[in-house]
Amino acid sequence: MSDEWLTSLITPEPQTGYQLAIKMSRMGVKYTQPSDEIRKKLRPGYADNADSLIASAQVIAVNFQTVAAANNYWRE
Amino acid sequence: MSDEWLTSLITPEPQTGYQLAIKMSRMGVKYTQPSDEIRKKLRPGYADNADSLIASAQVIAVNFQTVAAANNYWRE
Amino acid sequence: MSDEWLTSLITPEPQTGYQLAIKMSRMGVKYTQPSDEIRKKLRPGYADNADSLIASAQVIAVNFQTVAAANNYWRE
Amino acid sequence: MSDEWLTSLITPEPQTGYQLAIKMSRMGVKYTQPSDEIRKKLRPGYADNADSLIASAQVIAVNFQTVAAANNYWRE
Amino acid sequence: MSDEWLTSLITPEPQTGYQLAIKMSRMGVKYTQPSDEIRKKLRPGYADNADSLIASAQVIAVNFQTVAAANNYWRE
Amino acid sequence: MSDEWLTSLITPEPQTGYQLAIKMSRMGVKYTQPSDEIRKKLRPGYADNADSLIASAQVIAVNFQTVAAANNYWRE
Structure with a gap:
């Protein structure tokens, strides 16, 4: 996460x-959960949960x- | 999802x-849950849930x- | 819902x-739950629930x- | 609720x-729950609940x- | 709460x-829960709860x- | 927390x-939970919870x- 990933907001x-x-x-x-492994483990839990998906869309x-x-x- | 779906914000x-x-x-x-099948499966769960509907309205x-x-x- | 209901933001x-x-x-x-019947059925559930009311006020x-x-x- | 209660945003x-x-x-x-009676009944439930209070502060x-x-x- | 506590937004x-x-x-x-006693009683409940802390940070x-x-x- | 940690918003x-x-x-x-010890104790609880992570991303x-x-x- 020391990588440059946000050099500009212009698209x-x-x-x-x-x-x-x-x-x-x-x-x-x-940034809140840096472990790739843990985030991967959590993915099915929220990607199959409607409320989590709506909360993601809110962010x-x-x-x-x-x-x-x-x-x-x-x-223009 | 490689389609163009947001070419302008002007309406x-x-x-x-x-x-x-x-x-x-x-x-x-x-984008968070790309599977049409899973999203379809989740639909009854949130479309019949008042809090999910309110959260959707918030987004x-x-x-x-x-x-x-x-x-x-x-x-004008 | 094909009706015109939002012709202007000016009041x-x-x-x-x-x-x-x-x-x-x-x-x-x-728009998220188009069925009048289902929405009517859900109404008591959220209109009697403080957290749902606060979430509605947020929207x-x-x-x-x-x-x-x-x-x-x-x-002026 | 037909009363005038919001005539100006200027204070x-x-x-x-x-x-x-x-x-x-x-x-x-x-506006979401017009019954004074029901709202009064719900009051203890959320006024004694930390998460409801935080959600109220958010609104x-x-x-x-x-x-x-x-x-x-x-x-100035 | 009749005190002046918000005389200016300038800092x-x-x-x-x-x-x-x-x-x-x-x-x-x-303003939502004016009782000092009740708010004090609720404090441990949310100050030890991660989701309540995140919600507080949101407000x-x-x-x-x-x-x-x-x-x-x-x-400047 | 009496330290200066926010001297400017310019980056x-x-x-x-x-x-x-x-x-x-x-x-x-x-500021809501000043105890380092308690916050450290809460960390696993939310860092392993998808909804808490999404709420953090929202803040x-x-x-x-x-x-x-x-x-x-x-x-530019």
Whole structure:
């Protein structure tokens, strides 16, 4: 996690911005639980749980707000 | 999911903006659980659960904030 | 739900804006669970549950942020 | 609830703005559960529950964001 | 609680702003449950519960957004 | 906790801003539960729980919104 993974919030278009928001959301989890092994073990538990999926979508939505504002909403 | 599904945040009016917010919310779930089969299996569980529905409405509300800001709130 | 229900975010004053935020919150639930019958069945379960009510108020608060910004907070 | 209770978001100072945010949060609950009797019955359940209190504080915080922005943060 | 506790959102630097956000978060709880005795009784329950702590941090984060915006992010 | 830990919201680039958001999120927990010992005891409980991890990522996302806005999104 010493890698550079967030050098810019600017993306060419909304969908790449959305993918960046997903990346940011996953990194929030990864910084809190750095073990790849444990995160992998937890995956089935939340990926098969509707409430966890909705909560994940909420985190992505908040991060996408940030990315979209950074890009002036890719207007024009 | 390699498809283009989010080419612009601009919509002609608020209601199409709201529908885009719903789409964005669903894609947040889909990126986290890409299996159509599993998501379909989970659907009855949350669509019949009041708290899950409220949580879904929360995600839509956050995404709609982004879309509405992008469109300058469709003022005039 | 093909009806026009969100033609504008502009309202004459804050309270009608708040009512629009409630409408938007309910539509978020309705798009996720379109069956009137099921939603009616779920109503007692959440309307008598304090945490569900607080979560509902949270969704309304987020939607009201959007409506209030759209109206420049009804300043002057 | 046909009463006028939200005629303006402008308040003379931050603390009255905070009180307005509390009022807005309570009205969000009241519109969802209009029965005074049921809301009164639910009160002990959440007022003695730490997680419900934190969730209530979250709703107030979101509403206060709106009120504070409306008042330009009462700067100078 | 008739005391003046929120006379301004302006603070000299980010950290005092963060402390104000904590104060605002606590007051949100206090307005909902005014009894010092009950709040004190609840404290061990949430201060020893990871999810309650994370939820508390979420409320502080939202309030800090407000305080930071009020101070133009303390950009000299 | 009388230490200076938040002297500025300005960071040279997005990733250091993201790390500041993590720090701010952790301090929100720390101010609520100041005992290092108790927080250490709670750690396995939430770091191995998918929903707690998602909730943590949500707090980081909100704090990152603040840091990103403070830095004008590190544009150009």
